[in-house]
Amino acid sequence: MFRRHMLMLAGGAVLLAPLAAAAAAPIEIGFPIPLSGPTALYGVPVLKGAELAVSEINAKGGVLGRKLELLPRDSKADADEAVRLARELIIKDNVNFLVGTLTSAEAPAVSTVAKENKIVFIAPTSETTRLTDPQHIHPYVFRATSNTDVEGLASAQLMARWKNVKTVATMSPDYAYGRDVTAAFVRDLKKLRPDIKIVDEEWPKLGQPDFTPFITAQMSKRPDAIYCSLFAGDFATFAKEAEPLGYFKAIGNRFIDSGAVGSTDEAKALGNDYPVGILVNTFDPVIWTGSPEPPAHKQYIAALQRFTHQKYPSALSIQGYIAIEALADGITKARSIDSDKVSKALIGMTFDTPIGARSFSVKSHETFSPEFWGVMVKEAAYPFVVMKDPKLLPTRAQLIAALGANPFAVAGNPN
Numbered sequence: 001m002f003r004r005h006m007l008m009l010a011g012g013a014v015l016l017a018p019l020a021a022a023a024a025a026p027i028e029i030g031f032p033i034p035l036s037g038p039t040a041l042y043g044v045p046v047l048k049g050a051e052l053a054v055s056e057i058n059a060k061g062g063v064l065g066r067k068l069e070l071l072p073r074d075s076k077a078d079a080d081e082a083v084r085l086a087r088e089l090i091i092k093d094n095v096n097f098l099v100g101t102l103t104s105a106e107a108p109a110v111s112t113v114a115k116e117n118k119i120v121f122i123a124p125t126s127e128t129t130r131l132t133d134p135q136h137i138h139p140y141v142f143r144a145t146s147n148t149d150v151e152g153l154a155s156a157q158l159m160a161r162w163k164n165v166k167t168v169a170t171m172s173p174d175y176a177y178g179r180d181v182t183a184a185f186v187r188d189l190k191k192l193r194p195d196i197k198i199v200d201e202e203w204p205k206l207g208q209p210d211f212t213p214f215i216t217a218q219m220s221k222r223p224d225a226i227y228c229s230l231f232a233g234d235f236a237t238f239a240k241e242a243e244p245l246g247y248f249k250a251i252g253n254r255f256i257d258s259g260a261v262g263s264t265d266e267a268k269a270l271g272n273d274y275p276v277g278i279l280v281n282t283f284d285p286v287i288w289t290g291s292p293e294p295p296a297h298k299q300y301i302a303a304l305q306r307f308t309h310q311k312y313p314s315a316l317s318i319q320g321y322i323a324i325e326a327l328a329d330g331i332t333k334a335r336s337i338d339s340d341k342v343s344k345a346l347i348g349m350t351f352d353t354p355i356g357a358r359s360f361s362v363k364s365h366e367t368f369s370p371e372f373w374g375v376m377v378k379e380a381a382y383p384f385v386v387m388k389d390p391k392l393l394p395t396r397a398q399l400i401a402a403l404g405a406n407p408f409a410v411a412g413n414p415n
Contacts, residue, residue: 026069027062027337029054029327030089031100032082032110035074038207038233041265042316043102046124047072049317050099052307053324063331068324071095075106077206082106086113096337097121099323103206104128104148104177111141120330120339120346124323125283125316127151128176129184132364139343143366144323144358148177150368151258151281152184153402154393155227158256158279158373159185160192162225165254169200169223171214171238173230178203181229181258188402199223204234211238215247225251231259235266240273253277262376263315267384274385276378281371282387284318284355289379290389300354312382322353326360361407368407370394 031050034043047070054068062068071093075082082101089095090113098114098121101107107126114121115138122142123131129147130136159168168189172178186198200221202214215238218226230238235257242248248255255278260266262282267274286301300321304313326346331337334345350359358367372390379386400406 024066026067027064027097027331028069028071028093028095029324030086030093030095030098031070031072032075032085032089032098032106033072033100034077034102035072037076038237039077039102041232041236041269042125042260042263043075043077045265045314045316046100046102046320048308048314049304049320049322050124050324051320052304052317053321053328055307056303057324057328063328064335064337068328072100075101077103077106079105079109083109083113086110090117090119095119097327097339097342099124099320099327101126103175104131104180105175105206107131108136108176111136111138114138114140118339120327120342122323122327124319126177128180130176130180132366137364139347140339141365142326142346142360143364144326144369145283145319145367146369146371147366148181149184149403150370150394150399151229152181152186153188153399154281154371154373155181155185155256155258156188156192157394157398159189159196159225159227162254165196165224167197167199167221167223167225169202169218169221169226170198171202171204171218171226171228171230173206173208173234174203175206178206178229182227185227185258204230204238206234208234209237211241212245215242215245219245219247219250223251225254225256228255228257229259230257231261232266233269235259235261236269236273239270239275243273243275248275248278255279257281260315260371262372262374262387262390264312264384265314265316267376267386268312271384274376276376276385279373279375280387281373281393282315282390283371284315285372285374285387285390286313286315287382287386288390289386294355296352297354312384318354322358325353326351326358363407366407368399370396370399 107123262280330346334341370392374387
């Protein structure tokens with residue numbers, strides 16, 4: 001009798017073992033992101049931020065008692081490669097969720113894969129409105145960053161402040177992000193300053209190896225100021241070629257760039273070649289000058305410094321960090337890793353970040369995040385240029401006024 005009882009217990013233990021193992025299996029997150037080429041300047045630190053978030057969450061016991069596991073892949077900033085990797089991660093690796101992509105070419109393409117496979121996908125940096133507009137929105141796509149309407153509005157507001165500017169030229173990459181953000185900038189600038197004339201538009205391709213023809217063509221138009229949306233390695237190449245030609249001097253440094261080139265990444269990459277005095281944006285100032293630094297941001301930067309072993313870590317890392325934190329909060333709220341349940345939990349959800357609370361719009365599943373703007377200056381305390389007194393733009397009130405409605409409003413609560 002005793003032997004039979006022990007055999008029954010042993011058999012039960014054998015049956016329970018795979019169930020316990022399954023319950024303890026990690027929650028896997030596919031993470032296609034550019035890890036090579038010019039855009040790796042932004043892609044690699046986005047991944048580092050995601051890895052930091054995963055390490056912190058796992059150190060606290062994970063989510064629903066399970067560890068998170070990232071499966072990063074090099075998308076090379078190529079939409080076709082990002083799609084191939086996303087499908088492979090879903091079908092072969094059986095990931096539970098997708099987070100990642102960098103550019104506005106990759107994210108909409110991967111969003112289609114997410115829709116086909118009914119798997120939640122959070123884009124940490126892609127800003128084209130085409131990702132979540134009425135024609136492309138679906139239950140599984142979310143954006144953890146700003147969009148081109150927000151950036152275009154902020155850029156136009158800043159350009160409009162220069163009362164002596166009457167002619168403006170633009171320099172933007174010839175793909176979804178560049179086209180969308182430039183259109184938004186021009187549209188909003190015409191509303192704010194109908195007296196300003198657009199005298200030139202240059203459209204170098206993403207990854208353009210030589211910007212000299214575009215620079216000289218634009219200088220021949222003699223604009224008073226320039227709006228630009230080049231970013232990452234493209235901006236570094238552009239700036240190094242433009243400075244010796246007197247490009248920035250010719251416009252008195254009245255140059256606005258919305259491609260997050262106010263980042264520590266760009267400042268360190270360019271060093272003494274960075275055009276001092278230009279007005280730019282960043283996801284995260286990292287080095288806080290001017291107003292007091294929020295305690296949560298100070299804590300985050302200290303953790304990022306330890307994690308990356310860098311005194312001056314990346315400004316892009318916060319986007320990977322925020323995307324993973326948002327996903328983890330969604331899973332916790334849903335009490336499930338089922339994408340349908342997590343999607344419902346994410347829609348309208350407000351979550352904390354090191355730079356303030358963010359909410360996913362009920363209508364378009366995006367955060368409409370403002371970004372930090374400021375003039376890049378040299379300060380003796382730092383070995384590269386830094387952003388002077390960074391300010392978040394546009395304000396919530398300005399955004400709602402521009403959109404004509406509150407994107408976060410829900411039934412019964414219009415605020």
